[in-house]
Amino acid sequence: MLRAAVFTVGAVALAALAAGPALAQKQTVVIYTAIENEQITDYMKAANKTLPNLDVRMKRLSTGDISAVFMAEKDNMQADVIWGVAATNMIVFKNAGLLEAYAPRGLERAQPLFRDKADPPSWVGIDIYMSAFCFNTEIAKKHALPAPASWADLSKPVYKGHVVMPNPASSGTGYLSVASILQRMGEPDGWKYLDALNQNIAEYTKSGSKPCKDAAAGERAIGVSFEYVALEMKKKGAPVEMVLPKEGSGYEMEANALTKKGAKNPAARQFLDWAISDEAMGLYAKYFAAVGVAGFPVPEGLPKDISKVVYPNDFDWSAKNRDRILAEWQKRYAK
Template sequence: MFLASVLGACAPKEKITKVVIYTAKENEEIEEFIPVAEAAMPDLELEVLRLSTGDLTARLLAEKDNPQADLIWGTAATSMIIFKNEGMLEPYAPEGLDVILPTFRDPDAPPSWVGVDAYLTAFCYNTVVAEEHGLPMPASWEDLLDPVYEGHLVMPNPASSGTGFMFVSSILQGLGEDAGWAYLSELDKNMAIYTKSGSKPCKLAGAGEFAIGISFAFVGARLKREGAPIEFVLPADGAGYEVEANGLMKGAANPEGAKRFLDWAISDEALGLYAKYFAVVAKPGFPVPEGMPADTADRLFPMNFQWSSDNRDSLLEEWTTRFAAKTEE
C-alpha cells in the first residue's frame, strides 16, 4: 500500500534525460535535496517515487524481472542486502567512495550499495500531555514497560516502516530472541496503535494526540525546534540505528544518468544536506543537527545488518501474527 506521494521534478524543457529514483527518504528531505541535485546536474530530469521502506522493498522485489527504477536512494541497508542477494543491484563505486566510512558500505569491491546517513531510535515525549496524565519521562527501553504508560505509546509497524523494523530488530539482537519477543509482548500492552509511517509516532506526540512516540531522532529534534512541547530521548540502554543507502539497479534504463546522481549523492554538498537531518553521516567531520547530542554516535547499539536482513521475513511474519491487530487503518 502506498504511504507517500510520487514527487516528480518540474523539469525545464531542455532536460534531455530522465533518471527514475526510488527512495524511502522523508518528503521534506526530498523537497530540499532534489532541487539542489538538479542545480548540480541541470541536464537530468529527476523523477522520484517515495514509499515507506517496507512498501518500497516489496515494490522493488515485485519489479525484479522488469525494473522501473534506475537507482535506489536512501533506503535501509537491510533491504539493500536483500536486493544484492537477489541479483538486483549493479556494483558501482561512486566518485568519492574513498572518504565513506567502511561501516557505511557493502564490503565488496566495487560495492553494490553505499550508505549516506544513519537514522536512530528515539522517544518523542510530549511534556504537556505527560503532565496531564502524570507520566514520567522514560529514560530506557525498560521504562516503557511501566503500566503507567498503557494506551499512551505509539510506534511504527515494522512491516511497513524501516524505523519500526530497525527498532524490533535491535530489541531482538540486544536481548536475544526469546527475551526480545517477551519484551515486545509486554510493550504491546502499553501500545495504543502501530502506525504505517516511521515519522508519524513522533508527529502524533508533537500534536498532542499521544504522550510518547517511538520514532527516529531527527523528527523529534525538528519538532522541538519548531516549538512543539517535545523532549526527545535517546534511550540510555542504546539506540538502535539503520543505515540509509544508495545503489544502481541492474537493468537500469539510464545507467549513466543514475551513476551521476549516485556520485552527487555522496558529495560534500549532499552529505552536508544529510547532516542537517542526521547526527550520523557516512563521512566524519560534519556538525550534528541543532538539538542533537554531540555524542550521538557513541550512543548507538551495535547493529548486525546482515542478521537483520537474513531474518527479515521471519521476524515480520512473527511480529504481524502477534501484534499487527493494533495497526492504524
C-alpha cells in the same frame, strides 16, 4: 494572411528544431526513495542545480512499502536508482540479485561502516538515523505520566494506551527498533519484552515519523520514532522532549544503490556520484549526527558521538532474519 500563417508555422518549427538538442540533453532517471519529503525537497534543490541535464522521476514511500514495490517489480524493473533506503533492505536487494555493483566517484572518502564490503560495492551509505522517543510533556502532566528513560520503562503499566510505534513491516524505523531489541536482548527475552510493550501500544502506524508527529500534536503521550523528527517537532514549538533510550538506540543507515535496470543508464551513475558528493553530504549533515563522509558539523541537539548512544546493528543479521522476524511480529501483534 496565408503568408503570415506560413511564416508563423515555420517560425515555430525552427524554434522547435533549435530547442531539440537542449531537450535531448535531458536524461531521465527513475529514483525510488524512503527519504522524508521535506528532506527530498531540500536535497533536490541542490541536485537540480548541479545536474541540470537530468529529468528526475521520484517515487517516495516508507521503507517497507518502497522495498515491497521494488521487489515486486523485479521482472519488470522500473527504478534506476535506490536513494536513501535502509541498508538492511539493500542487503536483501543485493542477495536477490537486483543491484548492480558500482563505485560512485569519491567512494574513497566514505567511512568503512558506510558501504557494502564487496569491491565494487552494491550499496553505499549516506547517513545514520536512530530510534528516539518523542515525549509530550503536556499530555504527560494531564495523565500524571513520568518521563521514560529507557526501553524497559515503556513496558511499565503506567503507559498503557499512551504509546504509539511504527509497524516494522512498513517502516524502516519500526524494523530497526524491533531488530535492535532482539539483537540486544536475545530473541527469547526480546520477544517477551515486545509482548509486554505490546500491552501499552495504542497504535502501530504505517510511517516511522508519524508516532512522533502524533505525540507532537497531543494525540499520544509517547511516540517511538527517530531523532530527526523529534528535533523537528521541538523546533516547531511542540511540547515534546527527545529521549534516547539508555540501553542504546537502535540505528539504521540510509543507503544508495544502482539497480540492474539503472546499469544501462548513465544518468543513474551521474546521480549516484552526486549523492555522495561533499555538496550532498553537507545537506544530509543538516539533519543527521553521522553521515558517510567524516568532518561535517553535527546538528544542534544531537549527540556529537553517536557511538555512545546507539546499540551496534548487525545489518547482515537484520537482513537475513527480516522475513522471519516480520512474520513472527505479524502473528503476535498485527491489529
